Amino acid sequence: MHLDVMDGHFVPNLTIGPPVVASIRKHTNLPLDCHLMIEHPDEFIPAFADAGANWISVHQEATRHLNRTLEHIRDHGCKVGVVINPATPVDTLTEVLDIVDYVLVMSVNPGFGAQKFIPGSLHKIAQLSRIRQSRGLEYRIEVDGGVSLKTVADIVRAGAEILVAGNAVFGKGDPKQQAEQLLKAAVEASLQKV
Numbered sequence: 001m002h003l004d005v006m007d008g009h010f011v012p013n014l015t016i017g018p019p020v021v022a023s024i025r026k027h028t029n030l031p032l033d034c035h036l037m038i039e040h041p042d043e044f045i046p047a048f049a050d051a052g053a054n055w056i057s058v059h060q061e062a063t064r065h066l067n068r069t070l071e072h073i074r075d076h077g078c079k080v081g082v083v084i085n086p087a088t089p090v091d092t093l094t095e096v097l098d099i100v101d102y103v104l105v106m107s108v109n110p111g112f113g114a115q116k117f118i119p120g121s122l123h124k125i126a127q128l129s130r131i132r133q134s135r136g137l138e139y140r141i142e143v144d145g146g147v148s149l150k151t152v153a154d155i156v157r158a159g160a161e162i163l164v165a166g167n168a169v170f171g172k173g174d175p176k177q178q179a180e181q182l183l184k185a186a187v188e189a190s191l192q193k194v
Helices: 018-025 045-051 066-075 121-135 152-158 175-192
Strands: 002-006 033-037 055-059 079-084 102-106 140-144 162-164
Touching: 002 018, 018 045, 033 045, 033 079, 045 055, 045 066, 055 066, 055 102, 066 079, 102 121, 121 140, 121 152, 152 162, 152 175
Parallel strands: 002 033, 033 055, 055 079, 079 102, 102 140, 140 162
Antiparallel strands: none
């Protein structure tokens, strides 16, 4: 489960905190992927880990000492993720790609749901895929924003393996059916990759 954590400062919205994550943890064994869209994430990493987060990702743009913050996540027993906003180049991650478990590419501007996919994100996904292969790294590529039946094939063919879909699943119709259609399209696209 992907959980968007927003502080009303790094992004305009305000959402959940560690108590809600702890409450969710009581009702599921699924991995909890906490996407921290917050300022000063180091201060909150222990609380989210204690609440039951399995994966924690922080924005490259939100922390001054990215390497230290990522190691802080690992020290708390969680999978380590780094996030980049649409206007942030992949090159800003060069020095940390060897210590992360996953890279989350924001394909919309963070903070609001139901936004349109930013096509330039496909270049970032493909670039991250090429870097991973050329350096023999094992991080996974996650995409958040605008993932829909119209965009999922291109996203998967570019190299993404983890897809965050909110509006495409919960926006209209039966969520289970919507999720199944999205997954089917993603699997078909993965079989088309060269």
